[in-house]
Amino acid sequence: MNFVPLRTRALASGQTLHVSDAGQFFAGSDAFVSRALGDQLSLDDMAFLERHGHSIRTEDRLGIAAHAYNVAKRLTRADELDYLILVPTLRCNLSCSYCQVSRAAISHKGFDWTEECLAKVLHLIDQLSTSRIKVEFQGGEPTLRPDLIESVIERCGRFDEAQFVICTNLHVLGAAQWQLFDRPNLYISTSLDGDMVTHARQRTGTETGLFEANLRAVIERYGPSKVSALPTIDPNDPPDIDNVIDTYTGLGLTSIFLRPINYQGFARKRHSDSRNAHTGWTNYHRSFVKRLIERNWRDRSQVLDETYLSICLRRIFHPGAERHVDLRNPNPMAVDYLVVDYDGRLYPTDEARMLSRSGVIDLSLGEVGQDWRGEKWRQLNAHATNQFDEACSRCTYQPFCGRDIVDDLARYGTLDVPRTDTAFCQRHLSLFDFIFELIYDEDPATRYSLCRWLRLDAETMPLGELHS
Protein backbone atom coordinates (compact mmCIF):
# COMPACT_ATOMS: atom_id res chain seq x y z
CA MET A 1 0.00 0.00 0.00
CA ASN A 2 1.25 3.49 -0.85
CA PHE A 3 1.04 6.75 1.05
CA VAL A 4 0.49 9.71 -1.30
CA PRO A 5 0.73 12.93 0.75
CA LEU A 6 -0.35 15.26 -2.06
CA ARG A 7 -2.89 18.06 -2.27
CA THR A 8 -4.21 19.35 -5.57
CA ARG A 9 -5.45 22.62 -7.04
CA ALA A 10 -6.40 23.63 -10.57
CA LEU A 11 -4.21 26.37 -12.00
CA ALA A 12 -5.51 28.99 -14.43
CA SER A 13 -2.97 27.69 -16.97
CA GLY A 14 -4.99 24.47 -17.41
CA GLN A 15 -2.74 22.24 -15.33
CA THR A 16 -3.35 20.89 -11.87
CA LEU A 17 -0.82 21.71 -9.21
CA HIS A 18 0.15 18.83 -6.91
CA VAL A 19 1.99 19.78 -3.70
CA SER A 20 3.24 17.32 -1.12
CA ASP A 21 3.05 17.97 2.62
CA ALA A 22 6.79 18.62 2.38
CA GLY A 23 6.24 21.37 -0.20
CA GLN A 24 7.59 19.50 -3.23
CA PHE A 25 5.40 20.02 -6.25
CA PHE A 26 4.61 19.32 -9.88
CA ALA A 27 1.97 20.33 -12.39
CA GLY A 28 -0.03 17.41 -13.73
CA SER A 29 -2.08 17.30 -16.89
CA ASP A 30 -5.84 16.88 -16.82
CA ALA A 31 -5.32 13.39 -18.26
CA PHE A 32 -3.10 12.48 -15.31
CA VAL A 33 -5.73 13.78 -12.86
CA SER A 34 -8.39 11.69 -14.59
CA ARG A 35 -6.20 8.59 -14.38
CA ALA A 36 -5.57 9.25 -10.68
CA LEU A 37 -9.29 9.71 -10.02
CA GLY A 38 -10.12 6.49 -11.85
CA ASP A 39 -7.42 4.54 -10.04
CA GLN A 40 -5.83 3.90 -13.42
CA LEU A 41 -2.34 5.29 -12.99
CA SER A 42 0.15 3.97 -15.53
CA LEU A 43 3.49 2.41 -14.63
CA ASP A 44 5.09 5.67 -15.77
CA ASP A 45 2.82 7.64 -13.45
CA MET A 46 3.69 5.46 -10.48
CA ALA A 47 7.40 5.56 -11.27
CA PHE A 48 7.23 9.37 -11.50
CA LEU A 49 5.44 9.69 -8.16
CA GLU A 50 7.83 7.31 -6.40
CA ARG A 51 10.94 8.90 -7.93
CA HIS A 52 9.92 12.32 -6.57
CA GLY A 53 8.89 11.08 -3.15
CA HIS A 54 5.18 11.73 -3.79
CA SER A 55 4.23 8.12 -3.32
CA ILE A 56 5.83 6.16 -0.51
CA ARG A 57 5.25 2.49 0.32
CA THR A 58 3.92 2.36 3.85
CA GLU A 59 6.46 -0.35 4.75
CA ASP A 60 9.33 1.86 3.49
CA ARG A 61 10.45 3.23 6.85
CA LEU A 62 13.35 5.14 5.37
CA GLY A 63 11.04 6.75 2.80
CA ILE A 64 8.56 7.75 5.50
CA ALA A 65 11.39 9.13 7.66
CA ALA A 66 12.73 11.16 4.72
CA HIS A 67 9.27 12.55 4.07
CA ALA A 68 8.82 13.41 7.76
CA TYR A 69 12.20 15.15 7.75
CA ASN A 70 11.17 17.27 4.78
CA VAL A 71 7.87 18.16 6.48
CA ALA A 72 9.80 19.14 9.60
CA LYS A 73 12.08 21.43 7.58
CA ARG A 74 8.99 23.47 6.73
CA LEU A 75 8.07 24.06 10.36
CA THR A 76 9.27 27.15 12.20
CA ARG A 77 11.82 26.49 14.90
CA ALA A 78 11.61 29.25 17.47
CA ASP A 79 14.15 28.48 20.16
CA GLU A 80 15.12 31.53 22.13
CA LEU A 81 14.27 35.19 22.32
CA ASP A 82 16.65 37.01 19.99
CA TYR A 83 14.53 39.68 18.32
CA LEU A 84 13.18 42.70 20.17
CA ILE A 85 10.92 45.42 18.86
CA LEU A 86 11.35 48.41 21.13
CA VAL A 87 9.22 51.53 21.28
CA PRO A 88 11.22 54.08 23.29
CA THR A 89 8.67 56.80 22.58
CA LEU A 90 5.16 57.03 21.22
CA ARG A 91 5.63 60.69 20.35
CA CYS A 92 5.86 61.65 16.72
CA ASN A 93 6.35 64.86 14.80
CA LEU A 94 3.96 63.75 12.04
CA SER A 95 0.29 62.78 11.97
CA CYS A 96 -0.07 60.50 8.97
CA SER A 97 -3.53 59.52 7.80
CA TYR A 98 -2.95 55.83 8.38
CA CYS A 99 -0.46 55.78 11.17
CA GLN A 100 -0.73 52.30 12.59
CA VAL A 101 -0.49 53.27 16.19
CA SER A 102 -2.22 55.78 18.35
CA ARG A 103 0.69 58.15 18.23
CA ALA A 104 1.17 61.01 20.67
CA ALA A 105 1.89 64.62 19.84
CA ILE A 106 5.54 65.59 19.98
CA SER A 107 5.05 67.96 22.93
CA HIS A 108 3.10 65.53 25.12
CA LYS A 109 4.60 64.27 28.36
CA GLY A 110 4.52 60.68 29.61
CA PHE A 111 4.92 58.91 26.28
CA ASP A 112 8.61 57.99 26.54
CA TRP A 113 10.29 55.22 28.50
CA THR A 114 10.94 56.29 32.05
CA GLU A 115 14.34 55.70 33.64
CA GLU A 116 12.83 52.73 35.47
CA CYS A 117 11.43 51.29 32.26
CA LEU A 118 14.77 51.68 30.47
CA ALA A 119 16.49 49.85 33.35
CA LYS A 120 14.04 46.97 32.99
CA VAL A 121 14.56 46.79 29.22
CA LEU A 122 18.32 46.66 29.75
CA HIS A 123 17.85 43.96 32.37
CA LEU A 124 15.74 41.96 29.88
CA ILE A 125 18.61 42.22 27.38
CA ASP A 126 21.07 41.09 30.05
CA GLN A 127 18.99 37.98 30.68
CA LEU A 128 18.93 36.77 27.08
CA SER A 129 20.81 33.54 26.45
CA THR A 130 21.19 34.07 22.69
CA SER A 131 24.54 34.89 21.11
CA ARG A 132 22.97 37.03 18.37
CA ILE A 133 20.34 39.67 18.65
CA LYS A 134 18.28 41.87 16.40
CA VAL A 135 16.63 45.00 17.75
CA GLU A 136 14.14 47.06 15.82
CA PHE A 137 13.27 50.52 17.13
CA GLN A 138 9.72 51.55 16.36
CA GLY A 139 7.57 54.43 17.44
CA GLY A 140 6.22 57.03 17.46
CA GLU A 141 9.37 58.42 16.03
CA PRO A 142 12.24 56.67 17.83
CA THR A 143 14.89 59.16 16.70
CA LEU A 144 13.30 61.70 19.03
CA ARG A 145 15.10 59.78 21.79
CA PRO A 146 18.56 58.90 20.49
CA ASP A 147 19.80 58.67 24.09
CA LEU A 148 17.49 55.70 24.79
CA ILE A 149 18.53 54.01 21.58
CA GLU A 150 22.22 54.49 22.41
CA SER A 151 21.68 52.91 25.85
CA VAL A 152 20.17 49.80 24.30
CA ILE A 153 22.83 49.50 21.62
CA GLU A 154 25.62 49.80 24.14
CA ARG A 155 24.01 47.11 26.28
CA CYS A 156 24.00 44.76 23.28
CA GLY A 157 27.78 44.95 23.00
CA ARG A 158 28.19 41.54 24.65
CA PHE A 159 26.50 39.62 21.82
CA ASP A 160 28.59 37.93 19.11
CA GLU A 161 26.31 39.49 16.51
CA ALA A 162 23.97 42.43 16.92
CA GLN A 163 21.89 44.14 14.27
CA PHE A 164 19.75 47.22 14.75
CA VAL A 165 17.01 48.73 12.64
CA ILE A 166 15.55 52.18 13.20
CA CYS A 167 12.13 52.73 11.68
CA THR A 168 12.09 56.46 11.14
CA ASN A 169 10.26 59.14 9.19
CA LEU A 170 13.66 60.80 8.56
CA HIS A 171 12.48 64.24 9.60
CA VAL A 172 14.79 64.63 12.58
CA LEU A 173 18.41 64.51 11.45
CA GLY A 174 20.78 66.21 13.86
CA ALA A 175 24.23 65.28 15.12
CA ALA A 176 22.86 62.65 17.53
CA GLN A 177 20.89 60.91 14.80
CA TRP A 178 23.83 60.90 12.38
CA GLN A 179 26.02 59.44 15.11
CA LEU A 180 23.53 56.61 15.53
CA PHE A 181 23.20 56.01 11.81
CA ASP A 182 26.97 55.86 11.39
CA ARG A 183 27.07 52.52 13.22
CA PRO A 184 27.82 49.84 10.61
CA ASN A 185 25.40 47.34 12.17
CA LEU A 186 22.49 49.77 12.15
CA TYR A 187 20.00 49.90 9.29
CA ILE A 188 17.46 52.56 8.43
CA SER A 189 13.89 51.71 7.50
CA THR A 190 11.52 54.39 6.34
CA SER A 191 8.24 54.81 4.50
CA LEU A 192 8.00 56.13 0.96
CA ASP A 193 4.46 55.84 -0.35
CA GLY A 194 5.20 55.33 -4.00
CA ASP A 195 5.96 58.64 -5.60
CA MET A 196 6.61 61.88 -3.73
CA VAL A 197 3.20 63.31 -4.63
CA THR A 198 1.42 60.37 -3.01
CA HIS A 199 3.81 60.48 -0.09
CA ALA A 200 3.04 64.16 0.46
CA ARG A 201 -0.70 63.55 0.28
CA GLN A 202 -0.69 60.59 2.63
CA ARG A 203 2.05 61.50 5.06
CA THR A 204 4.28 64.50 5.03
CA GLY A 205 2.33 67.33 3.38
CA THR A 206 4.37 70.49 3.03
CA GLU A 207 7.40 68.88 4.69
CA THR A 208 7.92 66.37 1.89
CA GLY A 209 10.90 68.32 0.58
CA LEU A 210 12.67 67.87 3.92
CA PHE A 211 11.94 64.13 3.92
CA GLU A 212 13.19 63.70 0.35
CA ALA A 213 16.38 65.65 1.06
CA ASN A 214 17.09 63.60 4.18
CA LEU A 215 16.38 60.32 2.39
CA ARG A 216 18.78 61.30 -0.38
CA ALA A 217 21.34 62.36 2.23
CA VAL A 218 21.36 59.02 4.07
CA ILE A 219 21.50 57.06 0.81
CA GLU A 220 24.35 59.22 -0.43
CA ARG A 221 26.25 58.80 2.83
CA TYR A 222 25.75 55.06 3.35
CA GLY A 223 24.63 53.59 0.03
CA PRO A 224 21.27 51.95 -0.64
CA SER A 225 22.11 48.66 1.11
CA LYS A 226 21.75 50.31 4.52
CA VAL A 227 18.41 51.91 3.76
CA SER A 228 15.05 50.37 3.01
CA ALA A 229 11.91 52.28 2.13
CA LEU A 230 8.45 50.74 2.18
CA PRO A 231 5.34 52.03 0.46
CA THR A 232 1.91 51.69 2.01
CA ILE A 233 -0.59 51.50 -0.83
CA ASP A 234 -4.24 52.46 -0.77
CA PRO A 235 -5.73 49.74 -3.05
CA ASN A 236 -8.66 52.04 -3.84
CA ASP A 237 -6.39 54.83 -5.03
CA PRO A 238 -2.99 53.34 -5.87
CA PRO A 239 -0.15 55.37 -7.36
CA ASP A 240 0.97 54.84 -10.95
CA ILE A 241 3.18 51.75 -11.10
CA ASP A 242 5.97 53.26 -13.21
CA ASN A 243 6.04 56.36 -11.03
CA VAL A 244 6.61 54.17 -7.97
CA ILE A 245 9.35 52.15 -9.65
CA ASP A 246 11.01 55.26 -11.06
CA THR A 247 10.95 56.98 -7.67
CA TYR A 248 12.60 54.01 -5.97
CA THR A 249 15.18 53.33 -8.66
CA GLY A 250 15.94 57.04 -8.83
CA LEU A 251 17.05 56.74 -5.21
CA GLY A 252 19.07 53.59 -5.91
CA LEU A 253 16.50 51.37 -4.15
CA THR A 254 15.72 48.16 -6.01
CA SER A 255 13.59 46.27 -3.46
CA ILE A 256 10.05 47.52 -3.07
CA PHE A 257 7.94 45.98 -0.30
CA LEU A 258 4.39 46.79 -1.33
CA ARG A 259 2.01 46.83 1.61
CA PRO A 260 -1.72 47.39 1.52
CA ILE A 261 -3.09 49.67 4.19
CA ASN A 262 -3.14 47.67 7.38
CA TYR A 263 -6.56 47.64 8.96
CA GLN A 264 -5.42 48.65 12.44
CA GLY A 265 -4.77 51.66 14.61
CA PHE A 266 -5.72 55.01 13.14
CA ALA A 267 -6.04 53.34 9.73
CA ARG A 268 -9.03 51.47 11.10
CA LYS A 269 -10.87 54.72 11.74
CA ARG A 270 -9.84 56.67 8.67
CA HIS A 271 -9.79 54.05 5.93
CA SER A 272 -12.57 51.64 6.81
CA ASP A 273 -13.07 50.86 3.10
CA SER A 274 -9.65 49.16 3.10
CA ARG A 275 -11.21 46.20 4.91
CA ASN A 276 -12.62 44.75 1.72
CA ALA A 277 -10.13 46.01 -0.83
CA HIS A 278 -8.84 42.53 -1.68
CA THR A 279 -9.56 42.52 -5.42
CA GLY A 280 -8.12 45.97 -6.00
CA TRP A 281 -4.97 45.04 -4.11
CA THR A 282 -4.53 41.74 -5.94
CA ASN A 283 -4.85 43.38 -9.35
CA TYR A 284 -2.44 46.16 -8.45
CA HIS A 285 0.11 43.75 -6.98
CA ARG A 286 0.01 41.45 -10.02
CA SER A 287 0.38 44.33 -12.43
CA PHE A 288 3.24 45.69 -10.38
CA VAL A 289 5.15 42.40 -10.38
CA LYS A 290 4.58 41.92 -14.12
CA ARG A 291 5.96 45.40 -14.72
CA LEU A 292 9.04 44.56 -12.64
CA ILE A 293 9.53 41.43 -14.76
CA GLU A 294 9.34 43.48 -17.97
CA ARG A 295 11.78 46.06 -16.68
CA ASN A 296 14.24 43.48 -15.35
CA TRP A 297 14.28 41.77 -18.74
CA ARG A 298 14.73 45.04 -20.62
CA ASP A 299 17.48 46.43 -18.39
CA ARG A 300 19.76 43.72 -16.95
CA SER A 301 21.96 46.23 -15.11
CA GLN A 302 19.82 45.96 -11.96
CA VAL A 303 17.29 43.54 -10.51
CA LEU A 304 14.08 45.02 -9.15
CA ASP A 305 11.96 42.94 -6.83
CA GLU A 306 8.81 43.11 -4.77
CA THR A 307 9.96 41.97 -1.37
CA TYR A 308 6.91 40.04 -0.19
CA LEU A 309 6.65 38.07 -3.41
CA SER A 310 10.34 37.19 -3.05
CA ILE A 311 9.71 36.04 0.52
CA CYS A 312 6.85 33.79 -0.62
CA LEU A 313 8.96 32.45 -3.48
CA ARG A 314 11.78 31.57 -1.12
CA ARG A 315 9.33 29.86 1.21
CA ILE A 316 8.50 27.55 -1.70
CA PHE A 317 12.06 26.82 -2.81
CA HIS A 318 14.21 27.38 0.29
CA PRO A 319 12.41 25.89 3.30
CA GLY A 320 13.81 27.14 6.58
CA ALA A 321 15.84 29.94 4.98
CA GLU A 322 13.27 32.67 5.50
CA ARG A 323 12.54 34.13 8.93
CA HIS A 324 9.86 36.61 8.05
CA VAL A 325 7.63 36.67 11.13
CA ASP A 326 4.48 37.65 9.23
CA LEU A 327 4.49 34.44 7.19
CA ARG A 328 5.55 31.34 9.03
CA ASN A 329 4.08 28.21 10.50
CA PRO A 330 3.74 27.69 13.36
CA ASN A 331 3.87 31.37 14.18
CA PRO A 332 4.86 31.29 17.84
CA MET A 333 3.89 34.34 19.83
CA ALA A 334 6.39 36.01 22.17
CA VAL A 335 8.86 33.14 21.93
CA ASP A 336 11.66 34.30 19.64
CA TYR A 337 10.55 37.90 19.40
CA LEU A 338 8.84 40.36 21.70
CA VAL A 339 7.62 43.96 21.65
CA VAL A 340 8.20 46.44 24.49
CA ASP A 341 5.97 49.49 24.24
CA TYR A 342 6.72 53.04 25.42
CA ASP A 343 5.06 52.29 28.77
CA GLY A 344 6.84 48.98 29.34
CA ARG A 345 3.89 46.83 28.28
CA LEU A 346 4.85 43.66 26.43
CA TYR A 347 3.16 42.46 23.26
CA PRO A 348 3.59 39.39 21.05
CA THR A 349 3.75 41.47 17.85
CA ASP A 350 3.76 45.09 16.80
CA GLU A 351 0.29 44.59 15.28
CA ALA A 352 -0.91 43.28 18.64
CA ARG A 353 0.34 46.50 20.22
CA MET A 354 -1.64 48.55 17.70
CA LEU A 355 -4.72 46.43 18.23
CA SER A 356 -4.55 46.93 21.97
CA ARG A 357 -4.02 50.66 21.60
CA SER A 358 -6.98 51.01 19.26
CA GLY A 359 -9.17 49.34 21.89
CA VAL A 360 -10.17 46.24 19.94
CA ILE A 361 -8.66 43.65 22.26
CA ASP A 362 -5.98 43.77 24.91
CA LEU A 363 -3.19 41.45 23.77
CA SER A 364 -0.59 42.80 26.16
CA LEU A 365 1.29 40.09 27.99
CA GLY A 366 2.30 42.04 31.08
CA GLU A 367 5.09 44.43 31.99
CA VAL A 368 8.75 44.30 31.11
CA GLY A 369 10.51 42.77 34.09
CA GLN A 370 7.77 40.18 34.58
CA ASP A 371 7.40 36.70 33.10
CA TRP A 372 5.03 37.11 30.13
CA ARG A 373 4.43 33.41 29.56
CA GLY A 374 1.08 33.22 31.34
CA GLU A 375 -2.39 32.02 30.39
CA LYS A 376 -2.92 34.61 27.63
CA TRP A 377 0.42 33.65 26.08
CA ARG A 378 -0.54 29.97 26.19
CA GLN A 379 -3.91 30.66 24.60
CA LEU A 380 -2.37 32.68 21.79
CA ASN A 381 0.18 29.99 21.05
CA ALA A 382 -2.44 27.25 21.10
CA HIS A 383 -3.87 28.79 17.92
CA ALA A 384 -0.64 29.83 16.25
CA THR A 385 -0.50 27.07 13.62
CA ASN A 386 -2.20 26.29 10.33
CA GLN A 387 -1.50 22.59 10.78
CA PHE A 388 -4.82 21.31 12.08
CA ASP A 389 -7.35 23.67 10.58
CA GLU A 390 -9.83 21.86 8.32
CA ALA A 391 -9.35 24.37 5.49
CA CYS A 392 -5.56 24.62 5.76
CA SER A 393 -5.19 20.85 5.91
CA ARG A 394 -6.91 20.72 2.50
CA CYS A 395 -4.98 23.60 1.03
CA THR A 396 -2.27 23.01 -1.56
CA TYR A 397 -0.34 25.99 -0.25
CA GLN A 398 -0.34 25.02 3.44
CA PRO A 399 3.39 24.04 3.48
CA PHE A 400 4.33 27.52 2.24
CA CYS A 401 1.74 29.57 4.10
CA GLY A 402 1.52 30.87 7.65
CA ARG A 403 -0.85 31.88 10.36
CA ASP A 404 -1.68 35.38 11.57
CA ILE A 405 -4.07 35.25 14.48
CA VAL A 406 -3.57 38.93 15.30
CA ASP A 407 -4.81 39.90 11.83
CA ASP A 408 -7.88 37.70 12.29
CA LEU A 409 -8.58 39.31 15.66
CA ALA A 410 -8.10 42.77 14.15
CA ARG A 411 -10.55 42.18 11.35
CA TYR A 412 -13.16 39.89 12.87
CA GLY A 413 -12.74 40.14 16.64
CA THR A 414 -12.53 36.35 16.83
CA LEU A 415 -10.44 33.39 15.66
CA ASP A 416 -13.53 31.35 14.81
CA VAL A 417 -14.04 32.71 11.30
CA PRO A 418 -13.71 29.93 8.67
CA ARG A 419 -10.16 30.26 7.42
CA THR A 420 -11.15 30.62 3.77
CA ASP A 421 -13.27 33.65 4.70
CA THR A 422 -10.32 35.53 6.18
CA ALA A 423 -8.42 38.25 4.37
CA PHE A 424 -5.15 36.52 5.23
CA CYS A 425 -6.25 33.31 3.49
CA GLN A 426 -7.77 35.03 0.47
CA ARG A 427 -4.71 37.20 -0.02
CA HIS A 428 -2.29 34.29 0.19
CA LEU A 429 -4.39 31.90 -1.87
CA SER A 430 -4.42 34.49 -4.62
CA LEU A 431 -0.73 35.31 -4.16
CA PHE A 432 0.42 31.69 -4.34
CA ASP A 433 -1.84 31.12 -7.36
CA PHE A 434 -0.03 34.00 -9.02
CA ILE A 435 3.40 32.70 -8.02
CA PHE A 436 2.69 29.27 -9.47
CA GLU A 437 1.42 30.89 -12.65
CA LEU A 438 4.82 32.59 -12.83
CA ILE A 439 6.70 29.38 -12.02
CA TYR A 440 4.99 27.60 -14.92
CA ASP A 441 5.23 30.58 -17.27
CA GLU A 442 7.59 29.67 -20.14
CA ASP A 443 8.33 33.31 -21.00
CA PRO A 444 12.12 33.80 -20.61
CA ALA A 445 11.54 37.23 -19.09
CA THR A 446 9.53 35.69 -16.24
CA ARG A 447 12.07 32.93 -15.74
CA TYR A 448 14.89 35.46 -15.70
CA SER A 449 13.30 37.45 -12.85
CA LEU A 450 12.38 34.35 -10.86
CA CYS A 451 15.97 33.09 -11.09
CA ARG A 452 17.26 36.46 -9.88
CA TRP A 453 14.75 36.62 -7.01
CA LEU A 454 15.78 33.13 -5.96
CA ARG A 455 19.44 34.15 -6.25
CA LEU A 456 20.19 31.39 -8.75
CA ASP A 457 23.22 31.50 -11.02
CA ALA A 458 21.32 30.40 -14.11
CA GLU A 459 20.16 33.13 -16.48
CA THR A 460 16.83 31.38 -17.01
CA MET A 461 15.62 27.88 -16.27
CA PRO A 462 12.34 26.05 -15.76
CA LEU A 463 11.52 25.92 -12.07
CA GLY A 464 8.56 23.57 -11.95
CA GLU A 465 8.28 19.87 -12.74
CA LEU A 466 5.62 18.78 -15.24
CA HIS A 467 3.95 15.41 -15.62
CA SER A 468 1.59 14.62 -18.44
Next chain:
Amino acid sequence: MTQAIVDLEGASKSSATLAATWMGRFYPGIEVELGQQSVTIRSAYHGAQQLGRMWRAALLNEQLLESSANPRHSILEALLK
Protein backbone atom coordinates in the same frame (compact mmCIF):
# COMPACT_ATOMS: atom_id res chain seq x y z
CA MET B 1 -22.64 32.81 -16.35
CA THR B 2 -20.97 29.57 -17.47
CA GLN B 3 -22.30 26.25 -16.32
CA ALA B 4 -20.54 22.87 -16.29
CA ILE B 5 -22.25 19.59 -15.44
CA VAL B 6 -19.85 16.82 -14.51
CA ASP B 7 -20.82 13.16 -14.12
CA LEU B 8 -19.82 11.79 -10.73
CA GLU B 9 -18.72 8.50 -12.33
CA GLY B 10 -18.40 6.30 -9.28
CA ALA B 11 -16.89 8.93 -6.99
CA SER B 12 -17.70 8.13 -3.38
CA LYS B 13 -20.56 10.13 -1.90
CA SER B 14 -18.41 11.38 0.97
CA SER B 15 -15.56 12.60 -1.26
CA ALA B 16 -17.99 14.26 -3.68
CA THR B 17 -19.82 16.02 -0.85
CA LEU B 18 -16.60 17.34 0.65
CA ALA B 19 -15.24 18.34 -2.76
CA ALA B 20 -18.43 20.27 -3.52
CA THR B 21 -18.27 22.05 -0.17
CA TRP B 22 -14.60 22.98 -0.31
CA MET B 23 -14.48 23.84 -3.99
CA GLY B 24 -16.86 26.73 -3.36
CA ARG B 25 -14.59 28.00 -0.61
CA PHE B 26 -11.23 27.62 -2.33
CA TYR B 27 -12.14 29.04 -5.72
CA PRO B 28 -13.71 32.51 -5.55
CA GLY B 29 -16.78 33.17 -7.67
CA ILE B 30 -17.87 29.53 -7.99
CA GLU B 31 -21.26 28.01 -7.19
CA VAL B 32 -21.41 24.24 -6.77
CA GLU B 33 -24.56 22.13 -6.61
CA LEU B 34 -24.21 18.43 -5.94
CA GLY B 35 -26.84 16.07 -7.35
CA GLN B 36 -27.21 12.30 -7.17
CA GLN B 37 -25.40 11.53 -10.44
CA SER B 38 -23.67 14.77 -11.32
CA VAL B 39 -22.37 18.05 -10.01
CA THR B 40 -23.32 21.41 -11.50
CA ILE B 41 -20.78 24.24 -11.31
CA ARG B 42 -21.50 27.84 -12.25
CA SER B 43 -19.19 30.80 -12.57
CA ALA B 44 -19.07 34.16 -14.26
CA TYR B 45 -15.26 34.06 -14.43
CA HIS B 46 -14.28 30.63 -15.79
CA GLY B 47 -15.06 28.56 -18.87
CA ALA B 48 -16.75 25.16 -18.70
CA GLN B 49 -13.50 23.29 -19.36
CA GLN B 50 -11.73 25.06 -16.50
CA LEU B 51 -14.68 24.42 -14.17
CA GLY B 52 -14.43 20.73 -15.00
CA ARG B 53 -10.70 20.77 -14.20
CA MET B 54 -11.40 22.52 -10.92
CA TRP B 55 -13.91 19.87 -9.99
CA ARG B 56 -11.54 17.02 -10.77
CA ALA B 57 -8.76 18.72 -8.75
CA ALA B 58 -11.12 19.25 -5.81
CA LEU B 59 -12.35 15.65 -5.96
CA LEU B 60 -8.84 14.21 -6.21
CA ASN B 61 -7.81 16.40 -3.30
CA GLU B 62 -10.52 14.87 -1.11
CA GLN B 63 -9.68 11.33 -2.21
CA LEU B 64 -6.01 11.85 -1.42
CA LEU B 65 -6.82 13.37 1.96
CA GLU B 66 -9.05 10.45 2.84
CA SER B 67 -6.59 7.77 1.74
CA SER B 68 -3.59 9.33 3.47
CA ALA B 69 -5.25 10.54 6.67
CA ASN B 70 -3.72 7.95 9.01
CA PRO B 71 -0.05 8.17 8.01
CA ARG B 72 -0.34 11.96 7.80
CA HIS B 73 -1.70 12.10 11.32
CA SER B 74 1.01 9.78 12.64
CA ILE B 75 3.80 11.78 11.05
CA LEU B 76 2.54 15.09 12.37
CA GLU B 77 1.92 13.67 15.83
CA ALA B 78 5.49 12.34 15.94
CA LEU B 79 6.92 15.66 14.75
CA LEU B 80 4.97 17.90 17.08
CA LYS B 81 4.94 15.93 20.31
